Amino acid sequence: MAIVHELSWSTSRARTFDSCRRKYYHDYYLSWLGWGRNADPERRKAYLLKKMTRMPMFAGDVVHRAIAEYYARRDQGQTWGADDAIQWAVTELRRGYKESRDGGWKAKPAKSVRLAEHHYHEARIDEPSGEAAKYGKRYVDRITECLRTFFGAPELAQCRDVQPGDWLACEEMSTFELFDTKIFAVPDFAFVDRQATADAGGATAVQIIDWKTGAPRDADRFQLEVYAFYAKEHWGVDPLRTTAVDVYLGDGSLVEVHVTEDVLQRALATIEASLNEMKAVHFDADASKGDPAAFPMVPESEAARTCSSCGYREMCDRV
Numbered sequence: 001m002a003i004v005h006e007l008s009w010s011t012s013r014a015r016t017f018d019s020c021r022r023k024y025y026h027d028y029y030l031s032w033l034g035w036g037r038n039a040d041p042e043r044r045k046a047y048l049l050k051k052m053t054r055m056p057m058f059a060g061d062v063v064h065r066a067i068a069e070y071y072a073r074r075d076q077g078q079t080w081g082a083d084d085a086i087q088w089a090v091t092e093l094r095r096g097y098k099e100s101r102d103g104g105w106k107a108k109p110a111k112s113v114r115l116a117e118h119h120y121h122e123a124r125i126d127e128p129s130g131e132a133a134k135y136g137k138r139y140v141d142r143i144t145e146c147l148r149t150f151f152g153a154p155e156l157a158q159c160r161d162v163q164p165g166d167w168l169a170c171e172e173m174s175t176f177e178l179f180d181t182k183i184f185a186v187p188d189f190a191f192v193d194r195q196a197t198a199d200a201g202g203a204t205a206v207q208i209i210d211w212k213t214g215a216p217r218d219a220d221r222f223q224l225e226v227y228a229f230y231a232k233e234h235w236g237v238d239p240l241r242t243t244a245v246d247v248y249l250g251d252g253s254l255v256e257v258h259v260t261e262d263v264l265q266r267a268l269a270t271i272e273a274s275l276n277e278m279k280a281v282h283f284d285a286d287a288s289k290g291d292p293a294a295f296p297m298v299p300e301s302e303a304a305r306t307c308s309s310c311g312y313r314e315m316c317d318r319v
């Protein structure tokens with residue numbers, strides 16, 4: 001069945017929409033259909049740039065995959081501790097770095113690591129000067145710190161030890177519907193909280209966990225609130241029986257959202273407003289590439305802050 005271009009919503013899509021409309025256009029419209037080797041050159045270029053990542057994101061992804069690997073191995077009855085996970089993750093980080101640097105990503109761009117730092121020849125990735133080694137060490141240290149927290153923090157014992165039969169989700173992308181629109185969500189980990197369920201006389205209580213490898217952001221809390229709707233749609237859990245937690249693995253801090261009726265109504269209103277803004281500029285990217293002018297770039301005055309880490313710099317002439 002052919003994939004059809006349609007408007008969908010996710011918290012990351014909403015963040016991109018708010019940070020730069022042109023980036024939003026490149027991510028969700030111009031890059032559409034760019035996956036074919038014989039695609040329209042402009043669509044293909046946008047698609048390849050969209051598939052790039054940066055070291056902070058790549059390192060975060062490696063930590064997420066290491067934690068998912070821990071759960072997969074536990075499910076198979078294997079023991080996999082902090083040292084095993086760190087070794088696995090650092091090896092994966094180095095493999096991805098080399099794949100990007102040596103051009104190995106070209107064979108399968110959608111499934112490979114291509115770093116914007118290499119594409120744009122950034123000074124921080126310069127090897128002869130030693131800058132690349134310093135930069136890489138920063139992320140080896142971050143990965144190590146995050147995984148030591150996951151395996152060692154007493155506050156995370158419940159997450160680590162929960163029985164496989166109580167797991168509900170682990171890094172799986174799913175969708176649900178709100179306002180007749182597909183909403184994408186990828187909870188990092190979710191499980192039935194047996195103790196809270198028993199305390200409530202048997203009404204199922206669920207915990208949804210988001211692993212964070214960077215610093216806290218204002219948008220983090222909103223993302224947790226969206227998961228409460230996900231829990232209702234996917235597992236039929238009363239959103240008010242859902243606790244969503246951001247775990248900042250860098251320093252071990254936890255931020256919990258206890259869902260209330262007010263929280264739900266506020267989140268719903270925010271999603272609706274965001275969707276309405278997106279609908280106002282939506283067009284069918286199967287039929288045309290649209291008008292980029294309808295999606296303005298961030299002003300020059302904000303370029304240093306917003307464009308310096310964006311993968312589309314060459315398309316916007318902001319290299």
Ligand code: SF4
Pocket residue numbers: 020021022023024026297298303306307310311312313316318
């Ligand atoms: S380079 Fe700047 S203007 Fe262009 S898409 Fe990226 S953030 Fe937006």
